[in-house]
Amino acid sequence: MTPMPVDVSNYVGLSAVIFFIGVAGVLARRNPLIVLMSIELMFNAANLALVAFARLWQNNAGHIFAFLVITVAAAEAAIGLAIVVAVFRRSKNVDVDEVAGLRG
Amino acid sequence: MILFWILAIALILSAVFTVTQKSPVYSVVGLLANFVALAIMYLTLNAEFVFVMQIVVYSGAVLVLFLFVIAMLSSGVGPFAEGPNRLPRALGPALGIVAVGCALLVYTLARSPLQAPQVPAAATQLGQAGEAGVFGSVADFGAALFSAHLLPFEVTALILMVAVVGVVLLAGDAVPMRTRGRHAKHPAARESIVKVRR
Numbered sequence: 001m002t003p004m005p006v007d008v009s010n011y012v013g014l015s016a017v018i019f020f021i022g023v024a025g026v027l028a029r030r031n032p033l034i035v036l037m038s039i040e041l042m043f044n045a046a047n048l049a050l051v052a053f054a055r056l057w058q059n060n061a062g063h064i065f066a067f068l069v070i071t072v073a074a075a076e077a078a079i080g081l082a083i084v085v086a087v088f089r090r091s092k093n094v095d096v097d098e099v100a101g102l103r104g
Numbered sequence: 105m106i107l108f109w110i111l112a113i114a115l116i117l118s119a120v121f122t123v124t125q126k127s128p129v130y131s132v133v134g135l136l137a138n139f140v141a142l143a144i145m146y147l148t149l150n151a152e153f154v155f156v157m158q159i160v161v162y163s164g165a166v167l168v169l170f171l172f173v174i175a176m177l178s179s180g181v182g183p184f185a186e187g188p189n190r191l192p193r194a195l196g197p198a199l200g201i202v203a204v205g206c207a208l209l210v211y212t213l214a215r216s217p218l219q220a221p222q223v224p225a226a227a228t229q230l231g232q233a234g235e236a237g238v239f240g241s242v243a244d245f246g247a248a249l250f251s252a253h254l255l256p257f258e259v260t261a262l263i264l265m266v267a268v269v270g271v272v273l274l275a276g277d278a279v280p281m282r283t284r285g286r287h288a289k290h291p292a293a294r295e296s297i298v299k300v301r302r
Binding site: 023031051074075083084 | 157
């Protein structure tokens, strides 16, 4: 594979754009599944930045950390979906605004 | 170079599609396109193992999990998410945060241009895929994972363990195994178990 002539700042900028799309999704959507998907988008953006910097420094540690982030994202998705299922069983409601039982 | 821009446009469009769709099933499709495009981008960045992980874990496991939950929750309960659309009301804060974030990013990039460091010539050589000792190859990744970065690998195992236990506690039966065995013959107890399950 030939080295890419693309500058790393392009990758970092793209990563930031995807991250903020994810932030907007978390803020604006009320379906918990789409909120979780937006969180996945943010994880992916962070991963892209990590891998791009690993390419810049020719260092494996970025890949290792991306691997760790993928694991954390998978665990987060599993637990988040389990919480959604548990909340749905209890209240038949899947709106993040309506689930306010812990509000003080 | 052209591949980067094609993938970048695909990534942004699929991310916007994911966030703006009304039905979560369409969002999952958008997310799938996003993950695949990102995986190809990892390949262009010489991250072979991360590419494989992206395809297997995200496109394989996480999206199937999402689809299962969507299928489970929306079967027989009517439209999935009804109610007023919050998008117009939240658009202002969201755009504000995006603007602040982009301003910070531009500021940071202007302050510290990303210079490629001086690396030895042998390290920058990119060879055949899968070759040992080449940056980003699977062999290189594995050697680093099991020697220098063994602790993150074991932390990964711990995270997955915690996730499994947590999911079983959250989404499993509400009645512990022991009491269920003891009172299974009792009709009232069985009734309550059925009720809890529902």
